[in-house]
Amino acid sequence: MMGHSFELSIGLASHAAWRVTVLGPLAWLGLLLSALAVHAQPSRPTLPLEDRTNGHHTLAVLNEFFPAALACVVHIEDSQGKTVCAATIVDGDGYVLMKASELPELKHMHVKLVNGRAAGLREIRRDSRMDLLLAQAIGVTGLKAANFGGTRSLAHGQWLCSGSGKNRALRIGIVSANRRRVPGLGAALGVRMDEKQSKNGKGVRIVSIATDSPAEAAGLMAEDVIVAIGDERVEQFKRVHEIVSKRQPGEVVEVRYLREGKTLASRVRLASRTKVLQNWEGEDFANGGISLRTDNFPDVLQHDLPLVPADMGGPLFMLDGSVVGINIARVDRVTTFALPTEAFWAEVRQWIDFDRQPPKAQSVNVD
Amino acid sequence: MAMVGIAVNAEVPKTDLNTLLQVQSQVQKLFPQAKAALVAIQTGGGTASGVIISPSGLLLTAAHVVDKPGREIRVVLQDGTVTMAKSLGVDQATDAALAQLKDLAKPWPSVNLSRDLGKAQPGEWCFALGHPGGFDKARGPVLRVGKIVKQTANNLHSDCVLMGGDSGGPLFNMDGEVIGIHSQIWEERDQNVHVSMAPFLRSWDAMQASQVIRVWGIGAGGYLGVATRMTDQVELEVADVIEGSPALRAGVLAGDVILELNGDAMTDQHQFTAAVKAKAAGDVVNLKLRRAGKERQVVVTLTQKPKEESTE
Missing domain, CATH: 2.30.42.10 (PDZ domain)
Structure with a gap:
């Protein structure tokens, strides 16, 4: 590894170590053994899918009354009608909340309402601290809004549920860990770079690309030579660190690079640095992927609902239909974060009030 | 609002709301003691989980965590206290392993293991604890609730989702007894494999006393x-x-x-x-x-x- 630089070296030794020693057997041995087990034990009784924790027999009782509560879940679609992510209706006059880093811009997006109608969106407030985006569905009133309730009584083991996917299929899970602040380390591309300058003195050579990383998604490859990020030419790996680490997960940067003598450019959507480093070889595979931004939240509830990144922005319910938060990050196979009501609701209410009645310019008395 | 179009077959017993609420209150009742018996295990290069099953400090974990008998392992209790243990017997074939906490002076917080293997049938509710991704004091132990999906000769499969770092951690039944030790994951979300108590009890019965289990593998x-x-x-x-x-x-x-x-x-x-x-x-x-x-x-x-x- 000498002479190669990850985007960050803090704590890397320990991450690299547990990847190999403990994650290795758990994931790889498992994949290896699955075929064997099928042949060896054909007749063991296996719980049918519909009777499992998230099977429809288990959930039938909830599905009897949940459709009403799920009416506050809507989806954002792009201009081709493709579902981008979920959103929560927070006020009958069309105000919706979303996960900001999933929607760098709202220009060509529309919201698909429960009755099948679509409406354009007006961006009102983007808050990077909580990763929330407030918008209003244009010309829509009379929507059913989420009924936010307090979360102070929630303890480990409390059942929670959410809708998943376009058809809002109900999913249940529990409060699974302590409520807390989740620190962050900024953004990353997911590239390991050569510490030496490239031969012709121009650019920074990519040594390897992290699995499921922003760089991989944007089509960057090992041996590409990065020559510029945004408007700035780069010649040293340290400078790439500096530029990227000042950005936020979810932001888009343009990377220009040399490949086989040609200069190419890719738009890369950055992800949380912590996650890219811990998941370098895809160890934390999450059956459906993880969110770009998974950290740097002031306050989260952690739960084990089987959701996917596009479900983020949707509401998190108690079994009685009250909403305790907004799902904000799919982190790994066992972890989803939600912002609890108290973390955002008072502030969001103010944004809505200001939007309805912008504070008038105050007359100033000069004595 | 129209009903969601899920066909409910009247023949199949549905889970009623009461059952879900009972599972919730039972898990919440058992959680404090289960959490106290959970440990994080830090071996040379990795971090994993384990569970204390006797006041004298006997610890169950997975063989791929401790690797071999006689290894010194760092053990982190849920409050962050670090103590030492030594690995005892290791069963590479089934992934079962035992360790002993070194400080014999104190009665350790512990849970019981289930000796009734027949009870862990597909469909039974269960819950898993562990330190996925390693020990994190602010986050604490991570709880998952699910059902047993399958029982095989040496394993239980459940839909309690696991990941790296959970290895060696406990799966509990609704009586708060350990019925499995987290061992492997397969590709699907419902494919989480635990070592059942069968491999542990087989060797236990042959040897009976904990002094004997200490020297398994010799x-x-x-x-x-x-x-x-x-x-x-x-x-x-x-x-x-x-x-x-x-x-x-x-x-x-x-x-x-x-x-x-x-x-x-x-x-x-x-x-x-x-x-x-x-x-x-x-x-x-x-x-x-x-x-x-x-x-x-x-x-x-x-x-x-x-x-x-x-x-x-």
């Missing part, structure tokens, strides 16, 4: 009763001498460097283990040891395996 042949490790100077050193063993009676001490056995130079652990195993109970071996720069010879009469010794 195997057939003569019994000496030392655990070894390789020092930084690549010398073979006595890491620990087992209580009541012939080595202890002959004056072998932890920290002694083993130079020779019956005149043969000893340079690594496998060679030493094989040399001891090759002797029978009653055989006399000459050990050449070094301590604080001084060499000495110790004569040890090997005994039977500790199964018999524990009944002395």
Whole structure:
């Protein structure tokens, strides 16, 4: 590894170590053994899918009354009608909340309402601290809004549920860990770079690309030579660190690079640095992927609902239909974060009030 | 609002709301004690989980976590306290392993293990604890609730989703007893594999007392009763001498460097283990040891395996 630089070296030794020693057997041995087990034990009784924790027999009782509560879940679609992510209706006059880093811009997006109608969106407030985006569905009133309730009584083991996917299929899970602040380390591309300058003195050579990383998604490859990020030419790996680490997960940067003598450019959507480093070889595979931004939240509830990144922005319910938060990050196979009501609701209410009645310019008395 | 179009077959017993709420309150009742018995295990290069199953500090974990008998492992309790344990028996075939916390003075917080294997049937509710991704004090242990999906000869499968770092952690039944130890994951979300109590109980019943389980893995042949490790100077050193063993009676001490056995130079652990195993109970071996720069010879009469010794 000498002479190669990850985007960050803090704590890397320990991450690299547990990847190999403990994650290795758990994931790889498992994949290896699955075929064997099928042949060896054909007749063991296996719980049918519909009777499992998230099977429809288990959930039938909830599905009897949940459709009403799920009416506050809507989806954002792009201009081709493709579902981008979920959103929560927070006020009958069309105000919706979303996960900001999933929607760098709202220009060509529309919201698909429960009755099948679509409406354009007006961006009102983007808050990077909580990763929330407030918008209003244009010309829509009379929507059913989420009924936010307090979360102070929630303890480990409390059942929670959410809708998943376009058809809002109900999913249940529990409060699974302590409520807390989740620190962050900024953004990353997911590239390991050569510490030496490239031969012709121009650019920074990519040594390897992290699995499921922003760089991989944007089509960057090992041996590409990065020559510029945004408007700035780069010649040293340290400078790439500096530029990227000042950005936020979810932001888009343009990377220009040399490949086989040609200069190419890719738009890369950055992800949380912590996650890219811990998941370098895809160890934390999450059956459906993880969110770009998974950290740097002031306050989260952690739960084990089987959701996917596009479900983020949707509401998190108690079994009685009250909403305790907004799902904000799919982190790994066992972890989803939600912002609890108290973390955002008072502030969001103010944004809505200001939007309805912008504070008038105050007359100033000069004595 | 129209009903969602899910066909509910009247023949199939549905889970009613009451059942879900009972599962919730039972898990919440059992969680404090289960959490106290959960530990994080930090071996040389990895972090994993384990569970204390006796007040004397016996620990269940997975074989791929501790790797081999006699290993020193760092154990982190849920409040962040760090203590030490030593791995005992390891069953590579089933991934079952035992360890012993070294501090014997205190009664450790513990949970019971289930001895009724038949109870863990597909469809039963269960809950999992562990430290996925490693110990994180702010986050605390991570709880998952689910159902048993399948039971095989040595394993349980559940839909309690696991990931790296959970290895060795406990799966509980609704009585708060340990029914599984997290072992593997397959590709699908519902494919989480735990070692059942079967491999543990099989060996347990054969040996009965915990002193006996301490020396699992020493195997057939003569019994000496030392655990070894390789020092930084690549010398073979006595890491620990087992209580009541012939080595202890002959004056072998932890920290002694083993130079020779019956005149043969000893340079690594496998060679030493094989040399001891090759002797029978009653055989006399000459050990050449070094301590604080001084060499000495110790004569040890090997005994039977500790199964018999524990009944002395």
